Amino acid sequence: MYPQFPPGFRFGMSTSAYQIEGAVDAGGKGPSIWDTFTAQGGTVRHGQDGRVAIDHYHRYESDIALIAAAGVQDYRFSFSWPRVLAGDLDFYDRLVDTIVANGLRPVPTLYHWDLPQEFEDAGGWMNRDTAHRLADYASTLVLRLGDRVRDWITMNEMNVHTLYGYALGDHAPARGLGLGALPAGHHQLLAHGLAVQVLRTHGARGVGVASQHFPVMPASESAEDVAAATLFSDLTNWTFSDPILLGDYPSELIRAGVGVPDAQLDRDLELIRARLDFYGVNYYEPTMIEAPRVGKDYSGVLEVDIPDGMPFSPVPVKSDERTDFGWAIVPSGLTEILVTLHERYPALPPVIITENGASFHDAAPGPDGRVHDERRIAYLGAHLAAVADAIAAGVRVDGYYVWSAIDNFEWAAGFDERFGLIHVDFDDLSRTPKDSYYWYRDLIAAQAP
Numbered sequence: 048m049y050p051q052f053p054p055g056f057r058f059g060m061s062t063s064a065y066q067i068e069g070a071v072d073a074g075g076k077g078p079s080i081w082d083t084f085t086a087q088g089g090t091v092r093h094g095q096d097g098r099v100a101i102d103h104y105h106r107y108e109s110d111i112a113l114i115a116a117a118g119v120q121d122y123r124f125s126f127s128w129p130r131v132l133a134g135d136l137d138f139y140d141r142l143v144d145t146i147v148a149n150g151l152r153p154v155p156t157l158y159h160w161d162l163p164q165e166f167e168d169a170g171g172w173m174n175r176d177t178a179h180r181l182a183d184y185a186s187t188l189v190l191r192l193g194d195r196v197r198d199w200i201t202m203n204e205m206n207v208h209t210l211y212g213y214a215l216g217d218h219a220p221a222r223g224l225g226l227g228a229l230p231a232g233h234h235q236l237l238a239h240g241l242a243v244q245v246l247r248t249h250g251a252r253g254v255g256v257a258s259q260h261f262p263v264m265p266a267s268e269s270a271e272d273v274a275a276a277t278l279f280s281d282l283t284n285w286t287f288s289d290p291i292l293l294g295d296y297p298s299e300l301i302r303a304g305v306g307v308p309d310a311q312l313d314r315d316l317e318l319i320r321a322r323l324d325f326y327g328v329n330y331y332e333p334t335m336i337e338a339p340r341v342g343k344d345y346s347g348v349l350e351v352d353i354p355d356g357m358p359f360s361p362v363p364v365k366s367d368e369r370t371d372f373g374w375a376i377v378p379s380g381l382t383e384i385l386v387t388l389h390e391r392y393p394a395l396p397p398v399i400i401t402e403n404g405a406s407f408h409d410a411a412p413g414p415d416g417r418v419h420d421e422r423r424i425a426y427l428g429a430h431l432a433a434v435a436d437a438i439a440a441g442v443r444v445d446g447y448y449v450w451s452a453i454d455n456f457e458w459a460a461g462f463d464e465r466f467g468l469i470h471v472d473f474d475d476l477s478r479t480p481k482d483s484y485y486w487y488r489d490l491i492a493a494q495a496p
């Protein structure tokens with residue numbers, strides 16, 4: 048009744064610092080771009096922010112104990128760069144000790160979108176120096192925690208950060224640069240390459256990256272729609288994986304767009320293609336693209352509006368089922384993207400699904416004290432089955448982490464979108480495991496040893 052996975056397959060849960068920690072100025076911590084962005088007003092639903100988030104900074108001990116009690120092997124979280132910059136490494140020392148003491152393997156991400164504002168003021172990811180700052184930060188962390196943390200993820204979803212943060216502006220730092228955002232992508236890739244080097248030098252055992260990937264379907268068979276979909280997929284999928292797994296960008300247009308002179312670019316790509324121990328895939332839904340139709344108004348069609356003049360327009364994926372966030376539920380898209388990655392990259396390392404999950408607007412615990420989130424159970428079950436299908440088709444997948452362990456601050460959507468296996472009452476911050484949490488626990492326990 049539960050999908051089965053090969054022996055040694057690792058189950059986990061994921062979170063990120065800004066979405067859960069709160070305590071935004073504890074220990075002298077300076078602002079990140081998300082503190083600035085959320086303070087701007089009109090940027091996040093209901094004007095919400097991560098100042099308190101779910102106060103994980105003060106509640107990490109009970110949170111970690113609850114996560115461990117589900118029987119997962121791995122816990123993925125991220126470091127707040129401005130917190131580390133302020134020298135508050137004691138928090139991460141205690142957090143890592145707690146994770147290990149609970150029998151979990153820590154799998155931290157260095158960078159999950161919360162750039163220190165002071166680096167943004169110096170140009171952010173459009174400035175090549177930021178990549179070197181990230182390497183310094185990686186070295187601070189591995190020197191302090193490397194005796195207990197053996198597995199590391201460099202960057203989270205460089206494509207989404209570049210698209211939403213730099214190309215469109217729906218996320219921090221809200222730049223709206225369109226195709227001019229490509230250098231921000233390149234500098235993150237360079238940061239990844241430099242971080243891999245630093246982590247390995249200091250004895251890391253496993254090094255990987257977490258990339259969001261999704262099948263991109265043309266809205267029709269017409270040559271225009273197919274070309275638009277190909278370009279969109281080049282920009283949002285392959286620009287961020289080809290350099291790592293093939294050592295080059297997917298097209299001349301993109302190579303030119305990153306704005307680095309050829310000789311330098313070749314040296315950068317040499318660094319970026321550093322061998323990885325695992326490749327993290329975050330999957331939520333496929334995308335459908337058409338060539339813009341003259342006179343058609345795309346505003347409000349999807350959550351994200353692509354600016355006028357772009358050669359592609361996202362349109363809703365045809366799907367009978369959607370999450371409460373409006374995302375199409377297409378589990379076969381996960382099998383498809385895994386098989387595509389396997390076929391595209393002969394050097395693909397073992398994959399870990401570093402994020403997958405769904406937002407449903409779960410009701411508060413009822414009189415029985417439970418949160419009945421049947422739709423999340425169905426979503427997770429179908430996506431785990433899709434992973435099993437990919438394994439059967441020959442893709443090596445070594446693990447699966449649910450996004451998210453616990454309800455949290457969902458970026459521009461604020462607290463409305465609940466992805467957690469654990470429910471949070473945002474008034475009193477109490478935690479209640481949802482039915483999906485118990486289901487996940489039982490699925491893990493039901494695996495053959």
Ligand code: FCB
Nearest residue numbers: 063203204207450457458
């Ligand atoms: C991903 C992000 C993660 C979370 C999920 C829902 O794009 O990496 O932080 O917001 O989406």
